[in-house]
Amino acid sequence: MNNKLLIIGGVAAGMSAASKARRIDSELEITAITDDQYVSYAGCGLPYFIGGKIPEQAQLIARRPEDFAQQNISVKTRVRARLIRPEQKCVVTENLETGQLSEESYDRLLVCTGARPYIPSLEAINLEGIFVLRTIHDSLAIKAYMHQHIPKRALIVGGGYIGLEMVENLLEYGCEVILLERSSHLLPNMDEDMALILTSYLQSRGVEVRTSENLTGFAGDSRVREAFTDKGSLPVDFVLLSMGVVPNSELAAAAGVELGIRNAIRVNDKMESNLPGIYAAGDCATTKHLVSGQEVYIPMGTTANKQGKVAGENAAGGSARFAGVLGTGIARAMEMELSRTGLCENECRQLGIDFISRRVKSRTAAHYCPVSGEIHVKILAEKPSGHILGAQIVGFAGAAKRIDMLATAITMRATVESLIDMDLAYSPPFSPVWDPVLVALNQF
Amino acid sequence: MNNKLLIIGGVAAGMSAASKARRIDSELEITAITDDQYVSYAGCGLPYFIGGKIPEQAQLIARRPEDFAQQNISVKTRVRARLIRPEQKCVVTENLETGQLSEESYDRLLVCTGARPYIPSLEAINLEGIFVLRTIHDSLAIKAYMHQHIPKRALIVGGGYIGLEMVENLLEYGCEVILLERSSHLLPNMDEDMALILTSYLQSRGVEVRTSENLTGFAGDSRVREAFTDKGSLPVDFVLLSMGVVPNSELAAAAGVELGIRNAIRVNDKMESNLPGIYAAGDCATTKHLVSGQEVYIPMGTTANKQGKVAGENAAGGSARFAGVLGTGIARAMEMELSRTGLCENECRQLGIDFISRRVKSRTAAHYCPVSGEIHVKILAEKPSGHILGAQIVGFAGAAKRIDMLATAITMRATVESLIDMDLAYSPPFSPVWDPVLVALNQF
Structure with missing residues (x-):
């Protein structure tokens, strides 16, 4: 009898794992179960689907269950994993169409259950709007609401990547956009001096940016009409909660299975959990x-x-x-x-690392070229190394894509000194x- | 008395050197002489000036002699260096306006005389057209000719960067463009498989590409009317010779002063020539x-x-x-x-290096994004390291700018193995x- 790999999850990690496992072992029995009806979809494209820049839902789907079937990978949709029984090497599942419970056995189990948006426990959080x-379902619900109610004032709670990407896509519907962030600046994973450049830009484009302000609740009738914060209240008729994921x-x-930081599943560099035969990824x-x-817990599609x-x-x-x-x-706002x-x-x-930082303002192309745009580059280097x-x-x-040069440099443990002469492409x-980037490196 | 730095040349290397020397030593006497009337201009922008994408000549000038004067750098234009006398530590110069010869003394001399286009000794090479x-003068002459004669068939001889950049800028004038390259493929400093992608594209856009074909001469009346090659003759009424530089x-x-490869001035990593006190750059x-x-001799603006x-x-x-x-x-065609x-x-x-190469075709953005374009990446790695x-x-x-990632990697002596997991920016x-680039690295 063949070995059986059971995968819980049907998006990035799960389906990458399934395809790779099939390339490694053509005989392996591979089954993936997901509670969604869609698999292998481009979650990161959803803001642009809402904004209409990606016109067709089908464009978001990389591969369908029938495509995986051709690789002899069985994908069961609308099936939810209810219980993992490691001793029995099986997973109790529920068919979401029929309510029927059953068991899926496995020899190896891969947990790719993903994450869900963080939703705070606040007054009237369940209001319509x-x-x-x-998920694709979320994006369809937002599109339907936007078209039906034509909101006038949209509130985005959370100034991270998704919140920022949604700004332009909500503006497509002609509404005012308010961006609320509880930290002292947008993009809390960047430095304040850099984030302030973004804030100024968004304000110049008519977006209302509110930082150091905490959401405290909502009010409305059938739909949301008002958002409350620790600084007052805002009339709103659309709210997107983009406050991170769990x-x-x-x-x-x-x-x-042992959990690690932020209650994510702790894995080693082979993606093994603490239980034999159980892997996790994504x-x-x-x-x-x-x-x-x-x-760390930094959930990203890449x-x-x-990991998958x-x-x-x-x-x-x-x-x-x-x-x-x-x-x-990387994100576009x-x-x-x-x-x-x-x-x-x-x-x-926080890590107690002594550092120097340098920031420069320059252009993305020769100043006399019409395609030239402003660019700010900031680099941090360890002292004294x-x-x-x-x-x-x-x-x-x-x-922004120039960041890959610096990702490459950090991967190679580069010092500033080793890069200041770099032969980069110029025309x-x-x-x-x-x-x-060279200008910034030459400031040290 | 102060030391005196004399610089022959007023463009990229020379004026970079002058500015840097001033920052190092505020007392140094610094004089730059150039036979041109323009200094510190953007030579690489000239194709786009011809095509009208850079509308004003003034946009090409980074700094004028009076700007340098404010840094206490004396720039003498229309002065040609005629003779270097190392024993006397002076340069005999000619004022090109008056014909007057004089002497400029120096303590340190920096030779930044640049390069000139290679012009083959061929029949009727001096015909108008x-x-x-x-130089800026060249670009003005080309613009004047284009406007006066409205050429119908333009021949570009040489399929390197300048030749390719001129394609789009000549098409702005509504003429047919023929690209002639004596090597077996365009961009002789790239591989044939990559260059053929460019050839197909240019052909699809109506450009006539002729490779493995040698220019042998011209014929015309007052102006050029015909170009001859080892394969036949071509009616043309404009010719750009972009056959490399000397x-x-x-x-x-x-x-x-000792010369090195391709008769360029041999310098060490401090930009010193073999003669004491004489430097060269650019x-x-x-x-x-x-x-x-x-x-190597690879003359580039960067x-x-x-070096300057x-x-x-x-x-x-x-x-x-x-x-x-x-x-x-890097170039755009x-x-x-x-x-x-x-x-x-x-x-x-040629170097006897054993290598493996991999080539992939992918997209510059997510396939469902309107900004997504085709991209071909080829990477060469040493065997077996x-x-x-x-x-x-x-x-x-x-x-194309993704090449900087690979330039960074090569600068850091990276192996393919060390980069295949790289955390690059995705949205x-x-x-x-x-x-x-990751896809290509994962092919090894």
Whole structure:
């Protein structure tokens, strides 16, 4: 009899694992179960689907169950895992259409249960017009509401990536947008000086930015009409809660799987949990920060894909490892691009790392080129070694993807000194003679 | 009395050196002489000035002599260096307005004489309508000719960066464009498989591409009417010769300065020539290739700026070093972007380096994003070490600047293995979940 790999979860980590496991072992029995009807969809594209920049829902679906079937991977949708029984090596499942319970046995189990939006316990949080954005269902509900009610004032709670990406997509509906962030600045995983550039830009584009302000509740009739904060009340008729996510780790924890930071499933670099034969990957799992060396929970689509691939390979008998992450992130807020990698100032301080930082303002292309946009580059280096610890970029017109250069540098444990002469690509439509990253490196 | 630094040359290397020397030593007497009337101009912007994308000539000028005067740097324009007399530590100069000869003394001399376009000795090469493009004067002459004669068939001889950049800018004038390259493919410093992607694209846009074909001469009346090659004749009424450049090293060589590869001035990593007190930098000088370790002549604006800065610092008493180059280059040919760094296949073969190469086709952004463009990434790695030797990118919409990641990697002597997990920036408008560079790295 063949070995059987059972995967709980059908999006980034789960389906990457399934495909990789199949490439490693053509005989392995592979089953993936998911409580959703959609699998393998592009969650990160949902803001743009809401804004109409991605016109068709089908464009978000990378692969359907029937595509996986051709790889001999069985995908069962609308099936929820209810209980993991490690001793029996099986999972109790519920068919969400019929309510029928059954058992799926396994030899290896991969938990890719993902994460769910954090929803605070607040007055009237269940009013119509208050949304989160995580699944295709969420995005369809938001679109339907926008078209039916044509909101005038939209409140986005949380100034992280999703909140920022939703600004331009809500503006498509012609409403005013208010952005509320409880931290002292937007993008709490970047430094305040960089975030303030974004704040100024958003304000110049008519967005109301409110920082250091806490949501306390809502009021309304059939629909939300008012949001309350510790500073007052705001008339609103649409609310998006983008306040971060919580790992779906309860199912695994109940089976004795050890949790780590922020209650995510603790995995080693082979994506193994503490229980033999049980792996975890993606937004439900921890990972290691490559600069600090610490266990972190930074759920990202890229990491989910990489962890899924490693888990799939190992669950199929291979021995792959996932080194960890730099916390690299990028987002677009209207025309402004934002990116970061490694550690920011606050993180360095919390870790007790002595650092120097330098920030420069330059252009993304030769100043005389029409495509040239403003760019701000900030780099942090360790004292006295000069090792690059982190970097942040804010700007326009091709600014932010330059962060990959710095992610590469940190991956290679580069010092500032080793890079100040770098031979980067120059031609007027692509860069000034001195690329902004080189300019920043030359400030140390 | 103060030391005096004399600089021959007023563009990238020379004026970078002057500014850096001033920052190092506020007392140093600094004089720069140039036979041109313009200094510190953006030579790389000239194709776009011709095409009208940079409307004003003044936009090409970074700084004027009076700007340098404010830094107490004396810039003498329309003055040509005629003779370097190392024993007397002086340069014989000619005022090009008056014909007057005089002498400029120096304590340190920096030769930044640049390069000139290669012009083959061919029949009727001096006909009206045959141009090179190097200086602002060249670009003005081309613009005047285009407006006066409205050419119908333009021939570009040489499929390197300048030739390719001129394609879109000549098309602005409504003429047919023929691109002639004597090598077997366009962009001889890239591999044929990558160059063929460019060829197909240019052909699809109506450009006539002729490779493995040698220019043999011209015919015409007052103006050029016909170009001859080893394969036949072409009716043309405009010709741009973009066949590479020749270092202006004769003046230095006549004074006993040692030349290196391709008759460029041989310098060490402090930009010193073989003669004490005489430095050279920029397009007249050699440099070192960081992968092969060999002396190379790869004249580029970025390198000129960096070498100038180092030479200026050292000539002012500092001790800076310039490590060398990777031969990084980037260009845009209409909408297609092209870039390369390190060694290509032919270079590896000539150097006897055993290598593996991998090439992938992907997208610059998530496939469902309107900004997503095709991208081809090719990476070469050394056998068996896995050290990355070089990379090439061809594509659209933000494809080519990704080469900087690979330039960073090669600078850090990265292996493929060390980078396959890299935490690169992902969000749908910026990249697929797996950045194309990561996809390529994962093919090894």
